[in-house]
Amino acid sequence: xxxxxxxPRKPASPPSPETVPGGxxxxxxxxxxxxxxxxxxxxxSLVGAVAVFALFFTVAVPFREFDSLxxxxxxSSTIGIMAVGVSLLMxxxxxxxxxxxxxxxxxxxxGMFAYELSLNIWVAAALALGVSLLIxxxxxxLVVKTKLPSFLITLSMFLMLQGLNLAITRWVTGSVASPTxxxxxxxASAQKVFSSTFTIGGVNVQITVLWWILFVAxxxxxxxxxxxxxxxxxxxxxxxxxxxxxxxxxxxxxxLFMTVAFMxxxxxxxxxxxxxxxxxxxxxxxxxxYIAAAVIGGCALMGGWGTAIGAAIGALILGMxxxxxxxxxxxxxxxxxxxxxxxxxxxxLNMWVRLRAQRR
Amino acid sequence: xxxxTKPILELTDVGKSFGNIHALRxxxxxxxxGEVTCILGDNGAGKSTMIKIISGLYQHDTxxxxxxxxxxxxxxxxxxxxxxxxxxxxxxxxxxxLPVWRNFFLGSELTIGPWxxxxxxxxxxxxxxxxxxxxxxxxxxxxxxxxxTLSGGQRQVVAIARAIHFGAKxxxxxxPTAALGVKQSGVVLKYISAAREAGLGVIFITHNPHHAYxxxxxxxILRQGTLDLSSPRAELTLDDLxxxxxxxxxxxxxxxxxxxxxxxDVGAVHEKHEQEIGS
Ligand SMILES: Nc1ncnc2c1ncn2[C@@H]1O[C@H](COP(=O)(O)OP(=O)(O)O)[C@@H](O)[C@H]1O
Ligand SMILES: [Mg+2]
Numbered sequence: 315x316x317x318x319x320x321x322p323r324k325p326a327s328p329p330s331p332e333t334v335p336g337g338x339x340x341x342x343x344x345x346x347x348x349x350x351x352x353x354x355x356x357x358x359s360l361v362g363a364v365a366v367f368a369l370f371f372t373v374a375v376p377f378r379e380f381d382s383l384x385x386x387x388x389x390s391s392t393i394g395i396m397a398v399g400v401s402l403l404m405x406x407x408x409x410x411x412x413x414x415x416x417x418x419x420x421x422x423x424x425g426m427f428a429y430e431l432s433l434n435i436w437v438a439a440a441l442a443l444g445v446s447l448l449i450x451x452x453x454x455x456l457v458v459k460t461k462l463p464s465f466l467i468t469l470s471m472f473l474m475l476q477g478l479n480l481a482i483t484r485w486v487t488g489s490v491a492s493p494t495x496x497x498x499x500x501x502a503s504a505q506k507v508f509s510s511t512f513t514i515g516g517v518n519v520q521i522t523v524l525w526w527i528l529f530v531a532x533x534x535x536x537x538x539x540x541x542x543x544x545x546x547x548x549x550x551x552x553x554x555x556x557x558x559x560x561x562x563x564x565x566x567x568x569x570l571f572m573t574v575a576f577m578x579x580x581x582x583x584x585x586x587x588x589x590x591x592x593x594x595x596x597x598x599x600x601x602x603x604y605i606a607a608a609v610i611g612g613c614a615l616m617g618g619w620g621t622a623i624g625a626a627i628g629a630l631i632l633g634m635x636x637x638x639x640x641x642x643x644x645x646x647x648x649x650x651x652x653x654x655x656x657x658x659x660x661x662x663l664n665m666w667v668r669l670r671a672q673r674r
Numbered sequence: 675x676x677x678x679t680k681p682i683l684e685l686t687d688v689g690k691s692f693g694n695i696h697a698l699r700x701x702x703x704x705x706x707x708g709e710v711t712c713i714l715g716d717n718g719a720g721k722s723t724m725i726k727i728i729s730g731l732y733q734h735d736t737x738x739x740x741x742x743x744x745x746x747x748x749x750x751x752x753x754x755x756x757x758x759x760x761x762x763x764x765x766x767x768x769x770x771x772l773p774v775w776r777n778f779f780l781g782s783e784l785t786i787g788p789w790x791x792x793x794x795x796x797x798x799x800x801x802x803x804x805x806x807x808x809x810x811x812x813x814x815x816x817x818x819x820x821x822x823t824l825s826g827g828q829r830q831v832v833a834i835a836r837a838i839h840f841g842a843k844x845x846x847x848x849x850p851t852a853a854l855g856v857k858q859s860g861v862v863l864k865y866i867s868a869a870r871e872a873g874l875g876v877i878f879i880t881h882n883p884h885h886a887y888x889x890x891x892x893x894x895i896l897r898q899g900t901l902d903l904s905s906p907r908a909e910l911t912l913d914d915l916x917x918x919x920x921x922x923x924x925x926x927x928x929x930x931x932x933x934x935x936x937x938x939d940v941g942a943v944h945e946k947h948e949q950e951i952g953s
Binding site: 535539540541543544547548551552554555556557558559560561618619 | 729731750751752755761763767768769770771772776779780781782783785792793794796
């Protein structure tokens with residue numbers, strides 16, 4: 315590392331690299347402030363969000379209504395809550411391809427525990443949380459123990475869960491969906507927490523939007539203002555270095571996988587209490603949407619760089635795209651094309667931003 | 675030098691194998707406070723393996739390892755750090771994209787507040803990191819800049835300043851000058867002797883005898899995992915050291931071969947060669 319970064323050898327005379335070039339210290343500070351802003355991980359995605367908003371605002375008349383904004387925010391929030399976990403994990407240097415089906419696993423578990431064991435909904439939700447955290451722990455434990463790329467471990471987990479979701483649901487219920495649980499004890503209060511709406515200025519807003527904001531704020535605080543946040547950046551930036559100065563890299567990574575699992579549980583519960591039943595084949599492909607949100611938001615694929623706010627902006631872009639394509643009357647299939655194109659622009663832009671950040 | 679004092683760190687007949695490779699065999703080493711112990715050797719001689727044992731990354735297979743007279747059972751770098759053994763690795767154990775102050779306190783962060791609200795004491799960490807670096811003579815334009823944007827010598831000094839700040843008794847430097855130019859190497863050598871003056875025991879790993887001789891009090895040469903030489907400065911000249919390093923007879927052969935290069939600018943070739951050793 316040091317070898318590649320060492321500056322080219324200069325003739326021994328001027329100027330000494332150890333001293334700040336004299337003259338205009340004020341200008342140096344100003345420039346560094348401007349650069350500091352321009353090289354924030356979120357800045358590129360913020361520009362992107364404005365561009366995407368402007369695009370749909372122009373081409374789609376219904377997009378301009380306040381109600382649409384609430385729909386967009388709702389779509390963004392379900393992507394965004396997962397993107398919080400996925401982006402933290404990515405900053406920590408790992409992936410979770412099982413996140414998409416993990417949401418459904420948790421929802422199915424909650425639904426089936428409640429119905430089959432006639433449990434209070436909250437007890438079932440707690441058991442589902444246990445299932446999710448166990449999956450997250452397994453992902454993390456296997457990654458740190460085998461030292462295999464998390465791509466492979468979580469790909470295996472993804473396929474296994476996909477199979478189990480279908481098989482266990484059919485085995486337990488005899489159908490492809492979890493049983494309807496809307497008349498069970500605790501359903502109403504659980505629905506309040508996970509899937510209710512409230513009104514601001516005549517517009518209905520899903521409660522997931524509030525949870526999303528809360529989780530993003532919490533993740534941002536953890537990343538920037540706590541020890542653990544420092545460890546997450548270090549674990550993703552250079553795990554060996556972090557380990558050498560005493561950072562518990564393995565615990566950090568396992569914790570991150572479990573954070574993704576927690577978010578999967580949360581979104582799973584939202585799905586369950588919104589529709590009171592869950593289709594066992596859903597969720598496939600969503601893991602890539604979450605990863606796309608994190609990357610569009612400026613998280614580095616290889617870890618060590620990114621923010622939770624960036625991932626939130628990424629989720630917002632995808633939410634706008636998802637609804638905007640509909641409002642514009644385009645073929646909904648174009649949503650995927652749109653995500654792909656956005657991702658492509660984002661990765662190129664982010665690479666450029668990061669290169670600038672590394673330059674003095 | 676304080677030859678009479680007891681060594682703070684002592685390896686006796688230490689061995690370590692990886693499968694059937696004997697990376698180290700029967701190596702002994704004493705490190706004293708206020709002394710710079712230089713460990714020299716070619717690539718693959720076992721230098722890195724030795725310091726990884728000292729710093730708790732590896733366990734030794736045979737022999738004994740004592741710190742301050744106590745048998746040392748470091749099972750992790752954290753344990754070694756707690757015993758006052760700080761290592762500046764070849765890759766510096768810095769995280770490139772993290773700001774300077776976050777790197778400085780990585781793994782030993784300062785916090786304030788009760789548990790659920792416990793948070794980094796950002797102001798204190800930024801101030802201390804800046805102070806410590808200034809003490810070492812580095813002025814970082816912006817303590818928030820990624821450590822990647824510092825020069826190689828500055829990065830070394832950040833790592834050294836960090837070790838000293840966290841109360842290291844023994845400072846291990848793995849080839850700190852390997853990637854640096856002449857001027858930057860000088861900066862690092864200055865801080866090595868500063869650390870010695872501060873009373874630390876310094877283990878300086880290098881394959882450059884010139885750098886070693888500038889600061890060293892005791893010299894150890896490893897060859898293929900065994901001890902080739904262990905000698906105090908008083909019993910050794912730079913020429914001896916260079917000669918030993920290059921393997922005596924092998925050096926003579928090399929000299930002979932170099933003489934046969936009949937190009938008009940033999941001097942330049944020679945200088946370039948030396949620089950390459952230096953890098
Ligand atoms: N983790 C390891 N696994 C297997 N062999 C190793 C390992 N570390 C070092 N070695 C071997 O031990 C020998 C000494 O290596 P090292 O201590 O890195 O030498 P140096 O730092 O002096 O260049 C080399 O032959 C190297 O291949
Ligand atoms: Mg080495």
